[in-house]
Amino acid sequence: MTEAILLVGGKGTRLRPLTVNTPKPMVRAAGVPFLTHQLARARAAGVDHIVLATSYLAEVFEPHFGDGSSLGLHLEYVTEVEPLGTGGAIRNVAARLHSAPDEPVLVFNGDILTGLDIRALVRTHETTGADVSLHLTKVTDPRAYGLVPTDETGRVLAFLEKPQTPEEIVTDQINAGAYVFRRSVIDTIPRGRPVSVERETFPELLSAGAHLQGMVDSTYWLDLGTPAAFVRGSADLVLGRAPSPAVPGRCGDRLILPTARVAPDAKLTDGTVVGEGAYIAEGARVSGSTILPGAVVEPGAVITDSLIGTRARVGERSILTGTVIGDGAIIGADNELRDGARVWCDAKIPAGAVRFSSDQ
Numbered sequence: 001m002t003e004a005i006l007l008v009g010g011k012g013t014r015l016r017p018l019t020v021n022t023p024k025p026m027v028r029a030a031g032v033p034f035l036t037h038q039l040a041r042a043r044a045a046g047v048d049h050i051v052l053a054t055s056y057l058a059e060v061f062e063p064h065f066g067d068g069s070s071l072g073l074h075l076e077y078v079t080e081v082e083p084l085g086t087g088g089a090i091r092n093v094a095a096r097l098h099s100a101p102d103e104p105v106l107v108f109n110g111d112i113l114t115g116l117d118i119r120a121l122v123r124t125h126e127t128t129g130a131d132v133s134l135h136l137t138k139v140t141d142p143r144a145y146g147l148v149p150t151d152e153t154g155r156v157l158a159f160l161e162k163p164q165t166p167e168e169i170v171t172d173q174i175n176a177g178a179y180v181f182r183r184s185v186i187d188t189i190p191r192g193r194p195v196s197v198e199r200e201t202f203p204e205l206l207s208a209g210a211h212l213q214g215m216v217d218s219t220y221w222l223d224l225g226t227p228a229a230f231v232r233g234s235a236d237l238v239l240g241r242a243p244s245p246a247v248p249g250r251c252g253d254r255l256i257l258p259t260a261r262v263a264p265d266a267k268l269t270d271g272t273v274v275g276e277g278a279y280i281a282e283g284a285r286v287s288g289s290t291i292l293p294g295a296v297v298e299p300g301a302v303i304t305d306s307l308i309g310t311r312a313r314v315g316e317r318s319i320l321t322g323t324v325i326g327d328g329a330i331i332g333a334d335n336e337l338r339d340g341a342r343v344w345c346d347a348k349i350p351a352g353a354v355r356f357s358s359d360q
Helices: 034-044 058-065 085-092 118-128 197-207 227-239
Strands: 003-007 049-054 074-079 104-109 112-114 132-138 173-182 212-216 221-223 254-256 267-269 272-274 285-287 302-304 319-321
Touching (some): 003 034, 003 085, 034 227, 049 085, 058 074, 085 197, 112 173, 118 212, 132 197, 227 272, 254 267, 267 272
Parallel strands (some): 003 104, 049 074, 132 212, 267 285
Antiparallel strands (some): 104 173, 132 173
16 A cells, blocks of 8 residues: 545634634644644555645645655645535545555545554455455444444444444444545545545445455544644643654653743643744743744743644733633733633733632
């Protein structure tokens, strides 16, 4: 296997305001656009040609990655005029593939952070003679996911919707969002209309007697669809819990990018990232958080499990826990923002305007 399709067209609605100005795969995780980690891991697995299926803010990708030569890859870009879903996006880029009909093509989603052994998935595909092979992972609570039961050989038996009752939980295996397709199978997906591989393509292939093989790989896996998950994923990359050859520095408690400034007595822990040109002032404490380029954290601020957008500012003594601050937003001094708070791009919160405790 030498080529892949990477699905990066989603709007990232659940991640807003992170995705107001930036497509989800280009939001920085561990100091670089998240997409960089996926490209680097594919390259390490032997892939050299990747077609990016783009849609939302499609113009952002090529200026950053170019032809991919800096990563040892050949990249191409195909933009959907109208969103086509996962299956439609795969079919839309098929003309750019060079593989022969029986050769394998890797397909993966642009919002999954995983330690998947890509080579092992390809070996499983080839040794079983499957038409499509799927990466499956086991989860503790499968109620939020579609279930994928398999037989004792790993052959997929069904694709089940999210279970509504305990009796419907027949397996803890879920679709983890990475596939190997036989090239000819891609050409059977309808062209020019929205298609979901999860809800349409895979069930129809199964009904037609195709061989769909599941490979359970329960190494690190995280869907970066929510702000909390994205912040956690970035910290795990820095800490070395999630593998990536693209982390721009040694794994450890913190990652400080070039031109960032951190006061000597500021404390950075738990996989915190400080982007280029950002400033962390004296007495600030930042844990498990991402500080994007050009942001400022003023003296005595305490930031935990949060993301501070590009050029945003957090005022003195403000306390942020589990929050997202959009690009260019200003949080005045002595505010308290708790889990789930999202401050939109360029918004301004006056000093002491939001609190969960007394101001005395």
